[in-house]
Amino acid sequence: MAQLDSKIPPGPLADKWRRHKADMKLVNPANKRKYELIVVGAGLAGASAAATLAELGYQVKNFVFHDSPRRAHSIAAQGGINAAKNYQNDGDSVHRLFYDTIKGGDYRSREANVHRLAEVSVNIIDQCAAQGVPFAREYGGLLANRSFGGAQVSRTFYARGQTGQQLLLGAYSALSRMVGAGGVQLFTQSEMLDLVVVGGQARGIIVRDLVTGGISRHAADAVILATGGYGNVFNLSTYARGSNATAIWRAYKRGACLANPCYTQIHPTCIPVTGDYQSKLTLMSESLRNDGRIWVPKKKEDRLKSPAEVPEADRDYYLERMYPSFGNLAPRDIASRAAKRVCDEGRGAGESGLGVYLDFGDAIKRLGEAGVRERYGNLFDIYHEITNESAYQTPMRIYPAVHYTMGGLWVDYNLMSNLPGLFVLGEANFSDHGANRLGASALMQGLADGYFVIPYTIGDYLATQKPGSRPSTDAPEFKQAEENVRGLVARLLAIKGREPVSHFHKRLGKIMWELCGMARTKAGLEKALKEIPALRGEFWQNVNVPGAGGTLNQSLESAGRVADFLELGELLCLDALEREESCGGHFREEHQYPDGECKRDDEKFAHVAAWEFQGEGKKPLRNTEPLNYEAVKMSVRNYK
Ligand SMILES: Cc1cc2nc3c(=O)[nH]c(=O)nc-3n(C[C@H](O)[C@H](O)[C@H](O)COP(=O)(O)OP(=O)(O)OC[C@H]3O[C@@H](n4cnc5c(N)ncnc54)[C@H](O)[C@@H]3O)c2cc1C
Numbered sequence: 001m002a003q004l005d006s007k008i009p010p011g012p013l014a015d016k017w018r019r020h021k022a023d024m025k026l027v028n029p030a031n032k033r034k035y036e037l038i039v040v041g042a043g044l045a046g047a048s049a050a051a052t053l054a055e056l057g058y059q060v061k062n063f064v065f066h067d068s069p070r071r072a073h074s075i076a077a078q079g080g081i082n083a084a085k086n087y088q089n090d091g092d093s094v095h096r097l098f099y100d101t102i103k104g105g106d107y108r109s110r111e112a113n114v115h116r117l118a119e120v121s122v123n124i125i126d127q128c129a130a131q132g133v134p135f136a137r138e139y140g141g142l143l144a145n146r147s148f149g150g151a152q153v154s155r156t157f158y159a160r161g162q163t164g165q166q167l168l169l170g171a172y173s174a175l176s177r178m179v180g181a182g183g184v185q186l187f188t189q190s191e192m193l194d195l196v197v198v199g200g201q202a203r204g205i206i207v208r209d210l211v212t213g214g215i216s217r218h219a220a221d222a223v224i225l226a227t228g229g230y231g232n233v234f235n236l237s238t239y240a241r242g243s244n245a246t247a248i249w250r251a252y253k254r255g256a257c258l259a260n261p262c263y264t265q266i267h268p269t270c271i272p273v274t275g276d277y278q279s280k281l282t283l284m285s286e287s288l289r290n291d292g293r294i295w296v297p298k299k300k301e302d303r304l305k306s307p308a309e310v311p312e313a314d315r316d317y318y319l320e321r322m323y324p325s326f327g328n329l330a331p332r333d334i335a336s337r338a339a340k341r342v343c344d345e346g347r348g349a350g351e352s353g354l355g356v357y358l359d360f361g362d363a364i365k366r367l368g369e370a371g372v373r374e375r376y377g378n379l380f381d382i383y384h385e386i387t388n389e390s391a392y393q394t395p396m397r398i399y400p401a402v403h404y405t406m407g408g409l410w411v412d413y414n415l416m417s418n419l420p421g422l423f424v425l426g427e428a429n430f431s432d433h434g435a436n437r438l439g440a441s442a443l444m445q446g447l448a449d450g451y452f453v454i455p456y457t458i459g460d461y462l463a464t465q466k467p468g469s470r471p472s473t474d475a476p477e478f479k480q481a482e483e484n485v486r487g488l489v490a491r492l493l494a495i496k497g498r499e500p501v502s503h504f505h506k507r508l509g510k511i512m513w514e515l516c517g518m519a520r521t522k523a524g525l526e527k528a529l530k531e532i533p534a535l536r537g538e539f540w541q542n543v544n545v546p547g548a549g550g551t552l553n554q555s556l557e558s559a560g561r562v563a564d565f566l567e568l569g570e571l572l573c574l575d576a577l578e579r580e581e582s583c584g585g586h587f588r589e590e591h592q593y594p595d596g597e598c599k600r601d602d603e604k605f606a607h608v609a610a611w612e613f614q615g616e617g618k619k620p621l622r623n624t625e626p627l628n629y630e631a632v633k634m635s636v637r638n639y640k
Pocket residue numbers: 040041042043044045046063064065066069072073074075076077078079080081082163164190191192193226227228229238239240243244246247283403404425426427428439440441442443444446
């Protein structure tokens with residue numbers, strides 16, 4: 001059974017991080033040069049970590065499967081990044097950001113982690129502004145803010161609808177500086193396919209060069225995974241097509257616990273699915289809900305009319321009606337379920353009936369078309385590119401879609417997994433968002449982890465490891481892990497079945513969305529737990545992976561990733577089945593209040609579920625870490 005010690009420092013909540021930093025062990029500058037660190041991933045979390053650790057003097061090897069760190073999925077982030085700067089004087093504070101995040105996560109995250117996140121949020125903005133990130137500014141020169149869901153203050157910093165791209169350019173510049181200075185060795189188009197554990201500690205990785213097919217071993221004093229989220233287990237999602245779970249899944253199979261895999265975020269404002277051959281879905285940023293108003297016709301018979309034909313009196317602005325305090329800025333889980341409810345009632349817009357309107361008519365009257373264009377122009381362009389409709393003239397049609405995974409590898413307060421020496425950052429860990437992430441908090445967490453947390457906590461760990469004590473890559477554990485990878489590649493190529501990889505991914509996605517999506521039931525999850533292993537069996541009999549292993553082979557890459565999704569999907573459903581409550585993004589139909597809101601069971605489920613691999617074909621072990629609330633009283637979330 002895994003040891004899950006959260007290592008939350010003692011003392012008052014607001015002092016914990018400061019005191020912990022003061023108490024942690026240090027590595028002297030001359031010794032830092034003797035440690036080699038592996039960072040897998042160079043999205044916001046990985047690039048910020050690799051750059052900062054190299055600036056500190058560590059030798060860093062940074063691996064990405066992309067052809068450049070600039071292609072990490074972080075680049076897609078549109079809306080913004082939260083920070084408790086209170087530039088608006090609208091009552092924000094570190095405490096309020098902490099409180100909103102805990103409440104937004106439906107009381108399923110750790111108080112101490114979330115408080116630290118709120119504290120360092122202010123440093124992130126300073127650091128990024130100093131790097132030259134072109135945040136929007138007010139007329140007086142201060143950085144501008146807008147609102148995101150689940151908050152009544154404006155604390156979201158943004159760079160039009162391209163915040164992730166601009167932040168990533170900042171982190172990439174910092175990383176490039178260190179590549180140039182020799183502190184970071186960058187390996188692009190290099191996919192980590194196994195974690196190497198020696199004597200119970202993470203000591204290295206096995207990597208496949210995606211261009212030559214070459215397989216190599218890399219040893220280190222510590223391994224950091226910053227490999228993003230696993231939402232593509234649903235096939236259709238707002239993630240970049242390449243985002244995958246392979247790094248965390250293979251680490252799980254080497255002993256790292258996977259926490260709360262069922263906590264999936266379904267974002268309310270995405271362009272609806274249009275057909276079976278679609279490969280991804282597109283987000284329409286939550287920032288649009290600052291000015292756009294969401295509605296459906298009051299009467300079912302109006303749902304196929306053009307929106308202009310539905311008079312004002314016949315429109316149901318259901319979020320404003322149901323949640324008057326937060327209105328269109330209700331948190332994502334709540335806004336998504338409300339959209340599902342009105343569509344299930346038969347009032348959904350469009351042919352499929354799976355759509356609601358996001359209407360800028362009022363905003364255009366108030367701000368003028370130019371004003372709306374200035375705030376959201378690129379998002380309107382994206383919408384036009386995909387639908388061939390102008391949202392300046394007619395409301396956008398949107399529907400919820402998979403967008404983020406709150407679950408991930410379990411980490412303690414120091415961001416170390418239960419495997420000593422394995423650290424996990426950004427979306428790949430489970431740390432801060434509980435059962436529902438608030439908008440604009442993922443970028444904040446990724447950069448907090450990379451710029452401000454890991455540089456301290458990794459030193460505390462390394463100080464306990466003798467410099468230069470990392471094993472040689474000739475150690476038997478490296479040999480075994482490499483054979484494991486070679487065996488998997490050979491096995492996939494040898495099947496020579498009839499169906500392409502995408503066939504299985506689509507079918508898995510359908511099972512996941514229908515049985516473990518926005519609403520989950522015991523019967524549905526039990527059905528999924530039968531269908532997924534059967535589909536996995538079919539995959540291993542009948543998948544067709546053309547080409548060879550010793551060359552660029554994208555079918556082979558995606559086959560490995562889908563093989564992992566076919567296992568992870570099962571764990572996700574098992575986690576959803578065993579969590580007999582509703583909380584945040586995890587909505588079990590059996591557990592709801594009469595008005596359809598989530599009914600938590602704090603007595604039985606106020607804990608993290610951290611799953612431990614027990615071997616192929618064996619049921620994984622469900623470990624728990626209790627969640628203790630001292631500063632915040634657990635209550636029923638109310639956004640009314
Ligand atoms: C469309 C969209 C818009 C969003 N907008 C916002 C927003 O406005 N605000 C906000 O806070 N959040 C937003 N998010 C969420 C946020 O963008 C992500 O959670 C965040 O960027 C994840 O960053 P990361 O560094 O953890 O991972 P990623 O950016 O996904 O980076 C993962 C890295 O790991 C590498 N990698 C992965 N697996 C391997 C492997 N096996 N071997 C080698 N390398 C590997 C990849 O190459 C990549 O470099 C949005 C998400 C989407 C989908």
